[in-house]
Amino acid sequence: MLEEIRRIRLHKIELLRENGMDPYPSDPKRTHTIHNAHADFLSLEHSGQPISIVGRVRAMRSHGGSTFLDIEDGTGTLQGYLKEDILGKDSYDFFNSVVDVGDIIEVSGTLFATKKEEETLKAAEWRMLAKSLLPLPEKWHGLEDVEERLRRRYLDLIMDQNARDLFVKKSLFWQETRTFLIREGGLEVETPVLERIPGGADAEPFKTHLNALDIDLYLRIAPELNLKRLIVGGYDKIFEIGRIFRNEGIDREHLQDYTQMEMYWSYTDYKQLMQIVERLVTCVIEKTLGGLTHAYQDRMIDWSLPWKQIDYYDVFHEYTGLHLAGVSEEELKTYARNNSIDTQKHAGRGRLIDIIFKKKVRPNLWEPGFLVLPPVDIEPLAKRWSEDTGRVERFQIVAGGSELGKGFSELNDPFDQRERFREQAQLGKAGDTEAQRMDEDFVEALEYGMPPTAGFAYSERLFAFLLDRPIRETVFFPLMRPK
Numbered sequence: 001m002l003e004e005i006r007r008i009r010l011h012k013i014e015l016l017r018e019n020g021m022d023p024y025p026s027d028p029k030r031t032h033t034i035h036n037a038h039a040d041f042l043s044l045e046h047s048g049q050p051i052s053i054v055g056r057v058r059a060m061r062s063h064g065g066s067t068f069l070d071i072e073d074g075t076g077t078l079q080g081y082l083k084e085d086i087l088g089k090d091s092y093d094f095f096n097s098v099v100d101v102g103d104i105i106e107v108s109g110t111l112f113a114t115k116k117e118e119e120t121l122k123a124a125e126w127r128m129l130a131k132s133l134l135p136l137p138e139k140w141h142g143l144e145d146v147e148e149r150l151r152r153r154y155l156d157l158i159m160d161q162n163a164r165d166l167f168v169k170k171s172l173f174w175q176e177t178r179t180f181l182i183r184e185g186g187l188e189v190e191t192p193v194l195e196r197i198p199g200g201a202d203a204e205p206f207k208t209h210l211n212a213l214d215i216d217l218y219l220r221i222a223p224e225l226n227l228k229r230l231i232v233g234g235y236d237k238i239f240e241i242g243r244i245f246r247n248e249g250i251d252r253e254h255l256q257d258y259t260q261m262e263m264y265w266s267y268t269d270y271k272q273l274m275q276i277v278e279r280l281v282t283c284v285i286e287k288t289l290g291g292l293t294h295a296y297q298d299r300m301i302d303w304s305l306p307w308k309q310i311d312y313y314d315v316f317h318e319y320t321g322l323h324l325a326g327v328s329e330e331e332l333k334t335y336a337r338n339n340s341i342d343t344q345k346h347a348g349r350g351r352l353i354d355i356i357f358k359k360k361v362r363p364n365l366w367e368p369g370f371l372v373l374p375p376v377d378i379e380p381l382a383k384r385w386s387e388d389t390g391r392v393e394r395f396q397i398v399a400g401g402s403e404l405g406k407g408f409s410e411l412n413d414p415f416d417q418r419e420r421f422r423e424q425a426q427l428g429k430a431g432d433t434e435a436q437r438m439d440e441d442f443v444e445a446l447e448y449g450m451p452p453t454a455g456f457a458y459s460e461r462l463f464a465f466l467l468d469r470p471i472r473e474t475v476f477f478p479l480m481r482p483k
């Protein structure tokens with residue numbers, strides 16, 4: 001069927017060329033976007049000024065000697081009207097013989113309103129801009145195979161206005177993030193994607209090789225350590241919005257590459273930063289969604305309510321019965337086994353605490369809030385809490401049973417940092433592929449002195465959460481398993 005349609009359309013390309021019309025010209029003569037044509041309709045109709053619009057034919061309806069079109073150009077849709085006694089019989093018949101739904105065309109003429117008050121372009125001329133060889137799907141909106149929609153995202157965007165609108169919102173999400181941080185005095189910077197030593201997060205990296213220097217490199221799992229080097233270098237407030245790469249599983253909240261924002265404010269602690277972050281997140285959500293409430297998993301999330309501070313130790317005990325202050329690694333393993341939590345690949349006390357938390361505690365944290373002061377075992381880059389050195393000055397945004405952002409008072413003690421890197425290196429030798437690596441250059445940077453600093457990051461997981469979509473559906477071209 002498709003091959004027959006393609007054969008017919010190939011013949012139409014031959015007809016276009018035989019009649020002196022290039023089926024793929026490079027010089028569109030657009031004078032107005034469709035949005036602007038609608039916006040200026042009254043003045044353009046009154047003046048009778050000729051205009052030219054371009055776009056994809058989304059529908060065609062012929063009645064005797066006239067044809068109505070729906071034309072879409074990415075800014076809107078406009079009705080086109082072609083009439084035999086205006087175009088001339090040859091041009092009108094030629095149009096109907098070679099143009100199909102899905103083609104991209106140029107139409108020139110004047111605007112008028114039909115009897116039903118529909119704003120319409122009366123064509124005086126037309127031209128092919130891109131002849132389609134394959135037909136648009138007829139039942140794409142009902143397609144239940146999400147994999148197919150993601151594999152052919154271009155068709156998804158052509159056929160589904162909601163899909164296009166989603167990515168407009170995503171662009172707005174990052175624009176508002178950037179605008180807020182700049183307004184607060186932040187400087188946007190860029191740091192390398194290729195690194196000798198991947199650091200700044202607990203994640204397995206992707207490995208590559210640089211032929212020019214004959215060295216192995218890694219795609220960054222976080223920009224954190226380089227950004228903190230810049231704080232050492234004297235910058236006051238900095239942030240980066242860029243791609244992150246992690247060789248981990250793919251699920252509703254995780255992708256192997258994604259966009260993340262990280263910010264570092266010097267002479268600031270985690271308490272001060274929480275106030276800034278609450279303003280940042282609520283501002284971005286309101287600008288993106290038009291309000292501060294939205295549905296998630298059939299329940300409502302309200303970001304306008306005062307955010308609670310949730311003590312990590314208290315909530316861990318509430319839902320597990322375990323006291324983190326004195327619990328041993330063996331007790332954690334026993335609890336995990338008794339609750340059918342797989343811990344084979346989770347080496348060390350910190351990993352055990354983290355996986356138990358994610359399985360037994362986090363699903364209960366529904367209203368937006370800050371989860372604060374976890375054990376030092378799970379955060380090797382955060383400063384110890386002065387009131388209990390077994391805990392760190394870290395906070396996470398939690399809502400809907402998800403972790404949506406993380407920040408902390410940055411560890412600037414080079415002695416403590418080197419020791420924590422050594423502990424992480426031991427975990428790596430024991431088989432923990434996500435353990436952080438020793439980075440002597442970063443420790444040396446700290447030895448020159450890094451001011452008290454707080455940092456925070458969120459990724460497009462937050463945007464996916466706001467839209468109640470799996471994260472891969474909020475990415476234009478997610479990596480898919482080959483067919």
